[in-house]
Amino acid sequence: xxxxELGGQLLGLDQLMRSVAINVMRPLSRKYDxxxxxxxxxxxxxxxxxxxxxxxxxxxxxxxGAKRDKPKKGEVxxxxxxxxxxxxxxMSWGDVGLMLSxxxxxxxxxxxxxxxxxxxxxxxxxxxxxxxxxxxxSGSDSASISTTARDDGDAWVLNGxxxxxxxxxxxxxxxxxxxxxxxxGKAAIKSFVIEKGTPGxxxxxxxxxxxxxxxxxxxxxxxxxxxxxxxxxGNPELAAGGNRAAFGQVMQTFDNTRPGVAAMAIGCAxxxxxxxxxxxxxxxxxxxxxxxxWDASAIxxxxxxxxxxxxxARLLTLRAxxxxxxxxxxxxxxxxxxxxxxxxxxxITLRCVELCGSIGYxxxxxxxxxxxxxxxxxxxxxxxxxxxxIVARRLLGKSSAELK
Numbered sequence: 541x542x543x544x545e546l547g548g549q550l551l552g553l554d555q556l557m558r559s560v561a562i563n564v565m566r567p568l569s570r571k572y573d574x575x576x577x578x579x580x581x582x583x584x585x586x587x588x589x590x591x592x593x594x595x596x597x598x599x600x601x602x603x604x605g606a607k608r609d610k611p612k613k614g615e616v617x618x619x620x621x622x623x624x625x626x627x628x629x630x631m632s633w634g635d636v637g638l639m640l641s642x643x644x645x646x647x648x649x650x651x652x653x654x655x656x657x658x659x660x661x662x663x664x665x666x667x668x669x670x671x672x673x674x675x676x677x678s679g680s681d682s683a684s685i686s687t688t689a690r691d692d693g694d695a696w697v698l699n700g701x702x703x704x705x706x707x708x709x710x711x712x713x714x715x716x717x718x719x720x721x722x723x724x725g726k727a728a729i730k731s732f733v734i735e736k737g738t739p740g741x742x743x744x745x746x747x748x749x750x751x752x753x754x755x756x757x758x759x760x761x762x763x764x765x766x767x768x769x770x771x772x773x774g775n776p777e778l779a780a781g782g783n784r785a786a787f788g789q790v791m792q793t794f795d796n797t798r799p800g801v802a803a804m805a806i807g808c809a810x811x812x813x814x815x816x817x818x819x820x821x822x823x824x825x826x827x828x829x830x831x832x833x834w835d836a837s838a839i840x841x842x843x844x845x846x847x848x849x850x851x852x853a854r855l856l857t858l859r860a861x862x863x864x865x866x867x868x869x870x871x872x873x874x875x876x877x878x879x880x881x882x883x884x885x886x887x888i889t890l891r892c893v894e895l896c897g898s899i900g901y902x903x904x905x906x907x908x909x910x911x912x913x914x915x916x917x918x919x920x921x922x923x924x925x926x927x928x929x930i931v932a933r934r935l936l937g938k939s940s941a942e943l944k
Contacts, residue, residue, distance in 0.1 A: 875927040
């Protein structure tokens with residue numbers, strides 16, 4: 541039996557997060573779009589991290605250290621991944637930039653959950669962590685990064701420059717991708733947790749951007765930055781042995797974050813669609829889903845096509861999250877969801893601006909902002925082209941060396 545509707549706790553979470561989007565995020569949306577780089581202090585109310593030493597913190601530590609059994613045959617599990625998609629989609633319907641600015645919910649936290657040991661998850665679980673991958677000479681090809689990590693006895697010493705770091709200034713820690721030996725390629729790449737305030741790490745620039753202006757995007761410089769040996773995520777022996785499994789473990793982060801970015805895109809696109817349908821209804825354009833498309837006006841048919849594309853992107857995203865919750869490899873599905881949602885989200889928001897004419901282009905409403913915000917969702921966490929390449933490799937059974 542296939543059930544495509546949310547149920548149980550997920551339905552309650554869906555309604556709660558939509559309420560947060562309406563009552564907390566939408567009223568702040570234009571304010572922080574204009575006041576770029578100002579910290580949205582109103583979002584502190586959404587910081588639900590347990591305080592160290594509390595009963596909630598003790599329970600979170602126990603959960604982080606516990607091994608989770610794989611679902612039994614025939615068992616269906618909707619867990620953390622699916623809950624994250626529901627939350628992200630609704631909050632992005634409110635405002636993508638503000639969603640990315642919620643304290644304690646950084647992309648680096650996904651990396652810690654994917655590659656960290658139980659002890660590391662307990663140590664860094666309270667921190668608001670960003671993720672630093674991209675470099676001036678290294679974009680979509682994560683294997684070509686040149687930031688170095690040098691073994692110096694009881695510590696790692698990192699040197700390099702990272703750009704386009706989401707929440708790089710406001711975060712409490714940064715998960716940095718670095719290589720132990722450039723000559724060994726992917727096998728030598730690992731991720732390291734660097735807490736803010738560590739000598740040798742400095743935020744040197746904040747970007748001025750087309751969209752998601754409420755979220756800070758930083759350039760970080762690492763100059764002889766010394767961190768404890770235990771800050772290398774996962775098992776250090778994987779990296780020291782020149783094993784490609786080390787890079788695979790790091791890349792697993794994307795299997796968790798790409799469905800999340802897809803959820804941002806479908807949330808933003810849904811916001812544009814909802815507002816456009818509302819505005820057109822005032823002009824007498826009423827959608828009737830019970831009539832064939834050939835009986836519809838041109839503008840109605842356009843809306844139907846956008847609705848269909850949006851639904852396809854959403855279902856792909858839910859599928860990728862469901863697979864993660866149920867212990868199934870989802871690398872291809874995560875890339876499919878990201879590729880579809882990123883492209884569809886951008887196309888829908890731009891078309892909604894066009895359909896609404898001058899009011900869509902003006903700052904009187906948020907339609908133009910939805911369009912600006914949506915553009916980055918087709919780019920970060922892997923561009924459209926990279927996602928299609930990953931899907932092609934999986935379908936054809938080719939390695940990255942065989943299909944570039």
